[in-house]
Amino acid sequence: MQQGGPFKIVHVPKRALALAPEEVLIRQRVIAFNLLDVKQRDHGIGISHWPRVLGVEGAGVVEAVGASVRDFQPGDEVAGWQGSGAHEIVWGGAFQERVAVATHFLTKRPKNISLEEAASLPVGFVTAVCTIVDSLKIPLRFLPEAISTDGQVPSSVLVLGGSSATGAAAIQLLRRAYPSLPILATSSVKHKARLMDLGATHVVDYKSSSTVVADITAASPGAAGVDVIIDCVSAGASQTDICDVLDPAGSRRYAAVLTGVPVPVPEGVSHIVAGAYSVFEMKGGKEIIPSLARLVEEGVYKVPLPVRVVGHGLEELPDVLDAVKTVSGEKVVLTL
Ligand SMILES: NC(=O)c1ccc[n+]([C@@H]2O[C@H](COP(=O)([O-])OP(=O)(O)OC[C@H]3O[C@@H](n4cnc5c(N)ncnc54)[C@H](OP(=O)(O)O)[C@@H]3O)[C@@H](O)[C@H]2O)c1
Structure with a gap:
């Protein structure tokens, strides 16, 4: 065409x-x-x-x-x-x-x-894995050994766009790797039960934009804010105060999946570009998608x-x- x-x-x-x-x-x-x-x-x-x-x-x-x-x-x-x-x-x-x-x-x-x-499955899965492992350096140890990283585990994560294919994949990957990690997500109210089932600890309705920052902060550990944000849908382009939910004492990282819509990130926050194209450069990148069959058959990963x-x-x-x-x-x- x-x-x-x-x-x-x-x-x-x-x-x-x-x-x-x-x-x-x-x-x-x-x-x-x-x-x-x-x-x-x-x-x-x-x-x-x-x-x-x-x-x-x-x-x-x-x-x-x-x-x-x-x-x-x-x-x-x-x-x-x-x-x-x-x-x-x-x-x-x-x-x-x-x-x-x-x-x-x-x-x-x-x-x-x-x-x-x-x-x-493949695109959401590979995008979420690349974002978590390659962009944020968060290990997912149940993946094949070659897909390794030696980064730090965050103290909490907020997934913007939890009901997107990428977001739903990211939630369950993080939950599988870190059973007690606080994982907050935004989505429409109707997806709350599914996202909780995938592993989110709190789901905030992003459509209540006047209270979303306060709602996320209140739901974060000790109401101190979150450590890391993963933005799967360029939510920060419309919710421009979203970085106010980052814990001042945290790592203040904002991983934005490339969507073609730029996301403004304030000074003092690390803007990390994320996307599936990391497979070509990251260690073990070419093992990500082939690993899906085993992960799904073993119940490690479900259709999100x-x-x-x-x-x-x-x-x-x-x-x-x-x-x-x-x-x-x-x-x-x-x-x-
Ligand atoms: N760079 C890359 O390698 C790469 C790879 C894959 C995808 N992408 C891009 O990433 C984006 C997401 O792709 P996808 O396939 O994961 O998405 P998707 O499944 O098409 O996303 C749809 C979902 O996004 C949610 N959503 C939309 N705006 C939102 C907002 N402001 N806050 C919270 N949730 C919001 C909707 O939530 P509700 O229904 O709950 O309202 C809907 O469920 C797309 O722009 C895609 O082109 C890039």
């Missing part, structure tokens, strides 16, 4: 999909939508040239494997981070019937969840958000993609 659309279905001969040695060819069965899809369609975020195949997340069945692939074989059901465009790194494109993806972006479908649920099928077939994709703009505490997917 070109920037702004419309989407165009193009038939490509199968032989044009030559596989690199580390890639597998996936017959796509599920496309999971992300807000990035709409931002790329409408504003060309991270797209250096058009036409492009969009789509960053999905799941399907392996049809063929590249010459060096050992861990996957035809017939395996897999889910993955299937495309990009940012940082001049381009691969795949989930909005296709067949997509070639390198194995380090893939996990086998965990046996205890559906393919739709599996499709909903409910999954809703909004359409079927590539023909329906242009009409249903906008559903991601109003997503609230769920992942929306299209089946093929």
Whole structure:
């Protein structure tokens, strides 16, 4: 497609999909939508040239494997981070019937969840892991050993956007690693029970913006404020006094997942840029997504958000993609 659309279905001969040695060819069965899809369609975020195949997340069945692939074989059901465009790194494109993806972006479908649920996992999980381990240097010791860091464990964490895919993943990862860590989160009231189930200790309604800072501070340990903020949704762009919740005696760190919306952070607060692209530089980055199958099967990590099928077939994709703009505490997917 070109920037702004419309989407165009193009038939490509199968032989044009030559596989690199580390890639597998996936017959796509599920496309999971992300807000990035709409931002790329409408504003060309991270797209250096058009036409492009969009789509960053999905799941399907392996049809063929590249010459060096050992861990996957035809017939395996897999889910993955299937495309990009940012940082001049381009691969795949989930909005296709067949997509070639390198194995380090893939996990086998965990046996205890559906393919739709599996499709909903990789991007939120990898973004949350990169933010916690690489950006904030907080160890998550249940992950494969290579994904290690020797940073300090915070005394408390506030997750802004707890009901986002990234936020819900971050809450449960932190809870799994630190059973007694105070984890505060913001979301709509209706998601409170789910976020508490994932491991949040307090959930504050971000829509009561006049009292949100006071509410978070009151819920923080000793009402002293929180040590670290993880902003998954650029909440600080609209709630500009949010850093007032940071404990003056804490580490005063604000990790903001890159969304394209800048977040102003006051002097005296460390602004830490976060995002999934750390996988390319961080130690063990390429083991993050492949680890999902084991973590989910062992019950260490659960599907954080409910999954809703909004359409079927590539023909329906242009009409249903906008559903991601109003997503609230769920992942929306299209089946093929
Ligand atoms: N840089 C990267 O590598 C990277 C990777 C992944 C995602 N992203 C970006 O990160 C953002 C989040 O992505 P996602 O897929 O995790 O999000 P998502 O699931 O699409 O987020 C939707 C949720 O955000 C919540 N929300 C919106 N504004 C909020 C606010 N001011 N305060 C608290 N919650 C708020 C909504 O909460 P309620 O329904 O409770 O109201 C809704 O549940 C997107 O902009 C995405 O493009 C960047």
